[in-house]
Amino acid sequence: MKSLSALLPYLRKYRKKIFIGYLFILLHLGLISIYPLIIGDAMDKITNGIYGTPIYLDIAYALGLTVIGGFFLFLTRQNIIVMSREIENDLRFDFFSHLQTLSKSFFNKNSTGDLMARATSDINNIRNFVGPGIMYSLQTSTRLTITLIILFNINSFVTLVALIPLPIITILVYKIGKFTFKRSLKVQESFSEMTAKVQESFSGIRVIKTFIREKYEFSEFDNISKDNFQKNLNLAKIQSFSFPMMFLLTGISIILVIYFGGIKVMEGQMTYGNISEFIIYIGHLTWPMIAFGWIINLFQRASPSMGRLLEIINATPEIKDNVDTDLKISDKNLKGEILFDNVSFKYPGSDKYILKNINLKIKNGSTLGILGQTGAGKSSLINLLPRIFDTEEGNIFIDGINIKKIPIKVLREIIGIVPQESFLFSNTIEKNIAYSDDIPNSGEVLVAAQSAGLYKDVINFPYRFHTILGERGITLSGGQKQRTSLARALYKKPEILILDDSLSAVDTKTEEEILNELKLIMKDRTNIIISHRISTIKNANNIIVLKDGEISEQGTHNELISKNGFYFDLYQKQLLEDEISNS
Amino acid sequence: MAESGKQQIQEEAIDKKLDKNLLKRLLSYFKPYKKYIIFATILTITVSALAAVRPYLTPIAIDDKIMNNDINGLQFIIIILLSTLIVQGIVQYGLGYLTAWIGQKIIYDLRKKIYEHILRLDLKFFDKNPIGRLVTRATSDVEVLYEVFSSGIVTAFGDIFTLIWIVTFMFILDWQLALVTLAVLPVLIYGTSIFRNKVRDSYRRIRILIAKINSYVQEHITGISVVQMFNKEKKTVEDFEKINRQHTEQNKKSIFYYAVFFPFVELIGAVSVGLIIWYGGGQTVQGAIEIGVLISFIQYTEMFFRPIRDLSEKYNILQTAMASSERIFEILDQTSPVKDVANPVKLVDFKGKVEFKNVNFSYSEDNPVLRNVNLKINPGEKVAFVGATGAGKSTILNLMERFYDVDSGEILMDDVNIKNLRQEDLRKHIATVLQDVYLFSGTIKSNITLGDENISDEIIYTAIENVGLMPFINSLEKGILHPVNERGTMLSTGQKQLISFARALVYDPEILMLDEATSSVDTHTEILIQKAINKLIDNRTSIIIAHRLSTIQKCDKIIVMHKGEIKEAGTHQELLNLGGLYYKLYELQYKNETV
Structure with missing residues (x-):
């Protein structure tokens, strides 16, 4: 219940629309209640043998009334339903823009499919409540009030008798509401689970096909889908209750009126006509009462959905600018000299240290090579720089400034990472390379593509740099993806350039070409290269070997060779392989 | 656009x-x-x-x-x-x-x-x-x-x-x-x-x-x-x-x-x-x-x-x-153009022979990826594909598993056109390890078995041992039941790669295909895996795509691809003697790693 109060700021934004909408509801209902009087008047005239102009006038009034009333109804919808779509728009906007601020660890915890379900089906539930829900509850309550006033004026005792079912309705509405809420939440959860499952199996289609696991996936999906079916049915058990219940209770009202009203008539305290009026008016209330049950239902469905949405909207970004941030720092002040001062790191929620006591200095214009076994902490080390993750132990400085003091925007501005797994957007190659710019600079795109060794591929694409990638366009090979991702980082001209094993899918010849091109670019930047190939990093000014999160060896290529450790070992192995193959 | x-x-x-x-x-x-x-x-x-x-x-x-x-x-x-x-x-x-x-x-x-x-x-x-x-x-x-x-x-x-x-x-x-x-x-x-x-x-x-x-x-x-x-x-x-x-x-x-x-x-x-x-x-x-x-x-x-x-x-x-x-x-x-025929041929006692006859293929019409490819792989042979990115190596693997149908020509398995086999029967004999590892949410175990309950823990542990994942598994509190989240984001690329290796191992296929599978693993780990692979490919047809030539020299046959065509084929030594593309590739890598 509480969660829906979070809608108040949204509703407040459109309070004018709601107010105007309500005004039109009043006008519409007001006009509508005159309509039967006009028709009744016409019928009376006809009964008395009057015809001609007075009747034509009545008809004209009735039509005019309908046109004006209809116009008000039109305006009601144009205000209240439109308002609900605006709120839907706002909610989706807030949801999505907030997602953009959340940290990597959040996305590690929440599956894409689940987030998608919240963005679609949950927002839809809220929209249904805000639009039709609010409109019909305003209409219904207004109608109820008008009718009750009329009834009390006719006979207050019989009106009270007619209201006997009201407390029962209230209790039932409350009970049904509670159940609907719980069961809706379950439905939403199982829908989320299903979305996540579908998402995963479609993404992993290759694996499923290669290992012929289709049937297994079918049965897995079937279990989830059956569960969803059951949860929906449980909800339906409650929902099917509300409609007949409302019907029954208004029916009982009428019967009570007939009985007690009948006795009153027999006692001479009421007229025969009064009972008919009562029956007609209560009859008019039947539909609004049923609508009322429906509104409760919408409300109960919207409430858990809003809760689920709030879970995301209220999730605080773990990594963001705070009071310590020095907003005066801009990318112009920073050259990119990096210092790791006794840095240790473990992932949130884990107690295993990924990095231990890292001390490291990378001067501007120099290159650091990082070597190490799988899982040694290489990627974690560089992820700390742009603050994809934060560490509590030790400090990282850029040009002597603690990175936690640098505005995140500035920090990320000066860093260009080419990640291990390249992610490209389904957009043109040009837009992908010039991702850091809102309007691509074609000249710069060309230069970046050439430096990344991508140009010779692009000229073979059907629309060259305007070729769309991915789902709606062409599929790139692993190496092409990596080079596009490299070009994207180069285009940005970052002060700090980081290659996280980013040429692994590129063949040796191309790699050599790229490294040659990069020499010039790397000359006045701070560079970090992670690789498994000694050939990629041997020219670095400083090379570290990471082992179980610690720096086990450090030095230049020649120094490390002379140290006779892991590096030398690896070098020997790679050399040996070559020598064997040479013989 | x-x-x-x-x-x-x-x-x-x-x-x-x-x-x-x-x-x-x-x-x-x-x-x-x-x-x-x-x-x-x-x-x-x-x-x-x-x-x-x-x-x-x-x-x-x-x-x-x-x-x-x-x-x-x-x-x-x-x-x-x-x-x-x-x-x-x-x-x-x-x-x-x-x-x-x-x-x-x-x-x-x-x-x-x-x-x-x-x-x-x-x-x-x-x-x-x-x-x-x-x-x-x-x-x-x-x-x-x-x-x-x-x-x-x-x-x-x-x-x-x-x-x-x-x-x-x-x-x-x-x-x-x-x-x-x-x-x-x-x-x-x-x-x-x-x-x-x-x-x-x-x-x-x-x-x-x-x-x-x-x-x-x-x-x-x-x-x-x-x-x-x-x-x-x-x-x-x-x-x-x-x-x-x-x-x-x-x-x-x-x-x-x-x-x-x-x-x-x-x-x-x-x-x-x-x-x-x-x-x-x-x-x-x-x-x-x-x-x-x-x-x-x-x-x-x-x-x-x-x-x-x-x-x-x-x-x-x-x-x-x-x-x-x-x-x-x-x-x-949407009907899949890749369809099973009405009366599929059953592969009885599959040996693992593969043959490409005049195969042409393109993903989109104006962009031929394979041109007139002819090749033959005998049962138990180890064949490596080398060539620049985009030369069509991965496509060969895709076609063998019939993820796509050839535009013209035919692919034969034990002399049967794969179009005449049920896709399920065909893929049963093949396991592929891709460079881009996809993990499902679940556990390490469920990612290795992919839900097949016929695979015993013993087989799983043997596979884990073989790929050198044992130390990692032992370091985990829950062992093979360690939870894996969507896409395995909490694991390193190398660990994911090793899990996908174990996955291929437990399925024990007649044909094993490795698509640049070792490029994300450091040399140390790779040597470990290489050992396991050598053991593994011993009695089955194996097809390997690798950038590092050092890893494939012992293969029975090396096929050099260039722009969708087979340019050279032979053993390491034969190709070196030939002094062509392979020789150039080799020279380059050799020079790179020794200078």
Whole structure:
């Protein structure tokens, strides 16, 4: 219940629309209640043998009334339903823009499919409540009030008798509401689970096909889908209750009126006509009462959905600018000299240290090579720089400034990472390379593509740099993806350039070409290269070997060779392989 | 802007003639539940009959009993009224639950069908259709159909019955007045059809925009790191708002149509009443029609337009449903070009011989990837493919597993064209390890077995041992039951790679294919794996794609590919002696790693 109060700021934004909408509801209902009087008047005239102009006038009034009333109804919808779509728009906007601020660890915890379900089906539930829900509850309550006033004026005792079912309705509405809420939440959860499952199996289609696991996936999906079916049915058990219940209770009202009203008539305290009026008016209330049950239902469905949405909207970004941030720092002040001062790191929620006591200095214009076994902490080390993750132990400085003091925007501005797994957007190659710019600079795109060794591929694409990638366009090979991702980082001209094993899918010849091109670019930047190939990093000014999160060896290529450790070992192995193959 | 593949679903295509067929097809899903539908319809009629009893009894109670001071008679009538009311309530509850059951059941059936259908489609389909869009089809698009399949159809039946009922009574009462009253019908029908067309188009656009929103959101959740690293949060949100806004504006259009339509129906109703009073009133004054008939007609007219309004609300539901079902059927109508033949050949005692005969292939028409490839791999042979990126090496593997069909030429397994095999039988013999490892949420174990319960823990541990993953597993508190999240984001690339190795191992295939599988692993780990691989490929046909030539020198055959063609083939030594492409590649790598 509480969660829906979070809608108040949204509703407040459109309070004018709601107010105007309500005004039109009043006008519409007001006009509508005159309509039967006009028709009744016409019928009376006809009964008395009057015809001609007075009747034509009545008809004209009735039509005019309908046109004006209809116009008000039109305006009601144009205000209240439109308002609900605006709120839907706002909610989706807030949801999505907030997602953009959340940290990597959040996305590690929440599956894409689940987030998608919240963005679609949950927002839809809220929209249904805000639009039709609010409109019909305003209409219904207004109608109820008008009718009750009329009834009390006719006979207050019989009106009270007619209201006997009201407390029962209230209790039932409350009970049904509670159940609907719980069961809706379950439905939403199982829908989320299903979305996540579908998402995963479609993404992993290759694996499923290669290992012929289709049937297994079918049965897995079937279990989830059956569960969803059951949860929906449980909800339906409650929902099917509300409609007949409302019907029954208004029916009982009428019967009570007939009985007690009948006795009153027999006692001479009421007229025969009064009972008919009562029956007609209560009859008019039947539909609004049923609508009322429906509104409760919408409300109960919207409430858990809003809760689920709030879970995301209220999730605080773990990594963001705070009071310590020095907003005066801009990318112009920073050259990119990096210092790791006794840095240790473990992932949130884990107690295993990924990095231990890292001390490291990378001067501007120099290159650091990082070597190490799988899982040694290489990627974690560089992820700390742009603050994809934060560490509590030790400090990282850029040009002597603690990175936690640098505005995140500035920090990320000066860093260009080419990640291990390249992610490209389904957009043109040009837009992908010039991702850091809102309007691509074609000249710069060309230069970046050439430096990344991508140009010779692009000229073979059907629309060259305007070729769309991915789902709606062409599929790139692993190496092409990596080079596009490299070009994207180069285009940005970052002060700090980081290659996280980013040429692994590129063949040796191309790699050599790229490294040659990069020499010039790397000359006045701070560079970090992670690789498994000694050939990629041997020219670095400083090379570290990471082992179980610690720096086990450090030095230049020649120094490390002379140290006779892991590096030398690896070098020997790679050399040996070559020598064997040479013989 | 740019070209899109033929297979891409044409979201923008708007075809107006399809409605009837679409509806027919939608209704065909009711077939298995015909009996239940009939039962539900009977219940609907019962409910309306019970509801009709009360207006009949009420005047009796008032006119006969109250006016005659007959308290006992009144009590009797009250008891009858009450019991019909309770029976009606119970029947109505049953009806509500039954229709919900039918609706959910059909949704379940349909969802199962879509999911299984999509999973069976070929990879070309997946290349061209965003995952987000496909997910929408199987989840929310189906959800939209619920109302049609549950209350929608049954109450629509009820409404139509009511209309027929009313018209019949009107004609029985006074056919001339009935004709006058119904004179507004052509206007109503015309107006409704305009409204229908507008709303249908509008809904279609809305659905397209929703799909766009979903695939945008999906893409930017997946690529969130890139967005944040490039400080593009603001731009991303701005671009999102553009689509979001379009969606809202399109919705406003459909709100407008409804806002016009409802008053329109009310007006037509009022005109109808006006006609009754005008014509019927005249007749009454002349004594040709009784006043009671006039009152009945007015009541009937009011009753007549309520179902019309309801039906148009139903039409709203139906429209959304039609738009969704159109997209669903588009998917269901996608047939995979990769199909099993009617009488597949069974591979008995598969040896692992592979042959390519004049194979040509392209992913899209103007872009040939393989040109006239001929090759032969004998059982137990180890063959390596080398060549620059984009030379077509991975494509060879894709074609062998028949993820795609060749454009021309044929691929033979043990001398049988793979098109004559069941895909399942073909893939049973092959395991592939890709460079891009995909892990499912679950555990390490479930990612190795992929849910196959016939694979014992012993086999799993042997595989883990073989790929050198044992130290890692031992370091985990829960061992092989260590949870893995979606895409295995908490694991390193190397660990993921090793898990995918173990996965291939437990399936113990006749043919093993490694696609650049070792390039993400450091040299140390690679040597470990290389050892395991050497053991593993010992008694099976193995195909290896690698950039590092050092890893493949011992292969029986090395095939050098260049721009989709086989340029050289032979052993390491033969190729070196040849002094061609391979020699150049080798020289380069050798030089790189020793200087």
